[in-house]
Amino acid sequence: MSHIGGKFYGYTGKSAFIDLTNRTVNVEPADSKIYHDFLGGRGVQARLIHDVIKKTGGIKNPLGPDNRIILGTAAPNDTLIPTAGRGSCSFIGTMTCSPEAVPWIPGQRPLHGLIAHSSCGGRFPNVLKRAGIDHLIIDGKADSPVRILVEGGKVRVVDAEDELFEVVDGRKTVRTASAITDLLSRKHPKSSTVCLGPAGWNKVAYACLTADYHRNFGRGGAGAVFGSKNLVAITASGADQLTYFNQELFQKLGREIDELIKGHVGDPSRTASLRPTAGTTWWLDRAFNGGYMGKQGGYLPWHNFDEGSFNPDDYAKVSTAAFLEISGKHKVCNRCRHIMCTRAAEVTGGVYAAAAVRPEFETIALWINCCLIDRDAIFYLNHLCNELGIDTMTFGSVMAGAMELHEKGFLRRFENPPAFGSGPDMVRTIKAISYQSDPLGKMLGGYSDRVISEVGAGFTAADLPEIARCLTTAFGGLGYAGIEPKAFPGMFTAYGTSNRGRGDHTYAWTVQAEEGGLEGADNLAAYVLAGQEGKALVDSLGLCDFYTGDVTSEQFLSLYHALTGFEYTENSMKACGRRIYALERHINNIQGRTRSYDAYVPPKLTVPLSSGALKGRSADSALYNKTLDSYYEKQGWTNDGVVRPETLLEMGLSS
Numbered sequence: 001m002s003h004i005g006g007k008f009y010g011y012t013g014k015s016a017f018i019d020l021t022n023r024t025v026n027v028e029p030a031d032s033k034i035y036h037d038f039l040g041g042r043g044v045q046a047r048l049i050h051d052v053i054k055k056t057g058g059i060k061n062p063l064g065p066d067n068r069i070i071l072g073t074a075a076p077n078d079t080l081i082p083t084a085g086r087g088s089c090s091f092i093g094t095m096t097c098s099p100e101a102v103p104w105i106p107g108q109r110p111l112h113g114l115i116a117h118s119s120c121g122g123r124f125p126n127v128l129k130r131a132g133i134d135h136l137i138i139d140g141k142a143d144s145p146v147r148i149l150v151e152g153g154k155v156r157v158v159d160a161e162d163e164l165f166e167v168v169d170g171r172k173t174v175r176t177a178s179a180i181t182d183l184l185s186r187k188h189p190k191s192s193t194v195c196l197g198p199a200g201w202n203k204v205a206y207a208c209l210t211a212d213y214h215r216n217f218g219r220g221g222a223g224a225v226f227g228s229k230n231l232v233a234i235t236a237s238g239a240d241q242l243t244y245f246n247q248e249l250f251q252k253l254g255r256e257i258d259e260l261i262k263g264h265v266g267d268p269s270r271t272a273s274l275r276p277t278a279g280t281t282w283w284l285d286r287a288f289n290g291g292y293m294g295k296q297g298g299y300l301p302w303h304n305f306d307e308g309s310f311n312p313d314d315y316a317k318v319s320t321a322a323f324l325e326i327s328g329k330h331k332v333c334n335r336c337r338h339i340m341c342t343r344a345a346e347v348t349g350g351v352y353a354a355a356a357v358r359p360e361f362e363t364i365a366l367w368i369n370c371c372l373i374d375r376d377a378i379f380y381l382n383h384l385c386n387e388l389g390i391d392t393m394t395f396g397s398v399m400a401g402a403m404e405l406h407e408k409g410f411l412r413r414f415e416n417p418p419a420f421g422s423g424p425d426m427v428r429t430i431k432a433i434s435y436q437s438d439p440l441g442k443m444l445g446g447y448s449d450r451v452i453s454e455v456g457a458g459f460t461a462a463d464l465p466e467i468a469r470c471l472t473t474a475f476g477g478l479g480y481a482g483i484e485p486k487a488f489p490g491m492f493t494a495y496g497t498s499n500r501g502r503g504d505h506t507y508a509w510t511v512q513a514e515e516g517g518l519e520g521a522d523n524l525a526a527y528v529l530a531g532q533e534g535k536a537l538v539d540s541l542g543l544c545d546f547y548t549g550d551v552t553s554e555q556f557l558s559l560y561h562a563l564t565g566f567e568y569t570e571n572s573m574k575a576c577g578r579r580i581y582a583l584e585r586h587i588n589n590i591q592g593r594t595r596s597y598d599a600y601v602p603p604k605l606t607v608p609l610s611s612g613a614l615k616g617r618s619a620d621s622a623l624y625n626k627t628l629d630s631y632y633e634k635q636g637w638t639n640d641g642v643v644r645p646e647t648l649l650e651m652g653l654s655s
């Protein structure tokens, strides 16, 4: 099925199917029906991953050659819509695994990795589009290191040059992400590169991809999947102009939307007004002491999620203001206007001196959760994560777990285990993990149930529950985000039901609503579900989480029609979000996800907070289970969390 008059608008209309095993590339016209029903970005990628899952019956090993990884864009990318510079990367995640039967999780069923979607800004997504390709669909495994080059609608698989590698601790590994980007930028002027770092090359379960030096396809393990395929980098360059269904109308409506977003940012009663200065770090003050809008804080995690508050004098060292002190000029994603959350940052003296970017709230929060109250160390570790190709958030959760294991004496057979609060320990450990250079680093680079098994091998079976208790990432967890998971039952539901894995905060966000009084199982379930479907739309339209407009409004749908020629109503656009979310869940069902995964509550989260404004709160298993019942019912899934075949058919999908 081709698009209007055989021509695509907004999209390039071309997808590249790349088989690394045979080093072949087929550039094919896109299927218009898929683009209509799944929009672009995350949605189209879920649909294309489902093709593989259907054929294989599921991916048993996310590091195997049959794990398809896709990078691509959506129609709004590279237009004047504010924040329309976010690209998508989808694959089966390497962290969300628990494939062996384990005794420390009652009711555990084998899990082989969940569908992961990561969104990334910078220049890469828009440059890929200018290079003439919507999606790069990558299968197989190269027999020696390769990279991919996309230029003027042509895609080539080429040998990765020796200069992209170095020897560290006697082993050949890729250079840091900035060194790879520098080398490829020199070779391909005006290009943009996305690449793995040493962690991805060494297949660390939470290795990310880094684009344009400091933007990341962060969560899920995209870097490890690249490493498993012997794929080092993708470089794109091109100057293709976008085609519009109705360019004049698009420009007019686009200017109106631009004014709308500008107005949101200029309104001091909106959180958007804080983005251009404090970015996401304004959440630090809000989560710690409720410094905004008269709300209480007490939910900034501390000591591996045991508490939501700690000494205010310590907090002052890592507060919103502390990070503002080192913030410089804006360093925003291509085509971002008004919201502009990212700023350069610099530490000019001491062992952590560097010029880089300011860390995000979630990163800072999760390293405060390691009791690290050293701003400069947090800044430097963030820089290291970009260089080594590590997801800052999962690294934070894994590290807090390792610190508690050490505190309880379970890591005594390892040299130099990390202690709570130590920046030097975290720097040493992240290098050991990334380069897989010592036994502790090798162990901590795997998914969590493997870590628990390996730690437990040195102890008795009776110690296993206590060992498992230290790792909140057990049972295929992605790692909780920076809002204390005990604090809000709605947020706990969002964490527990996110398609990309337990702990993800981006698919639904309930904090303001719960602070405003949202409560009750049915209301929480409905709110989370609506958030998840809305986020599926935003990701599939190539927009940022911080886009403040409504993508189901008449204004946006008219704009989208002027761009693509596709017509939607509010309901039919919402149906796309529902379809995308259900398809991802169906893929996850095939990968082994059922209610047993969603319902798992890490035991330490049932211990109430002992201090702070939210003293007494804990994960309430009874309320959570009731909320899950309601959530599945509203989704039309079975009570075991499985998407029904008839639901798939209704949505135009087959199992």
Ligand code: SF4
Residues within 6 Å of the ligand: 083, 084, 085, 121, 122, 331, 332, 333, 336, 337, 339, 340, 341, 342, 544, 545, 546
């Ligand atoms: S708001 Fe921030 S993350 Fe979003 S597009 Fe702009 S700079 Fe990028």
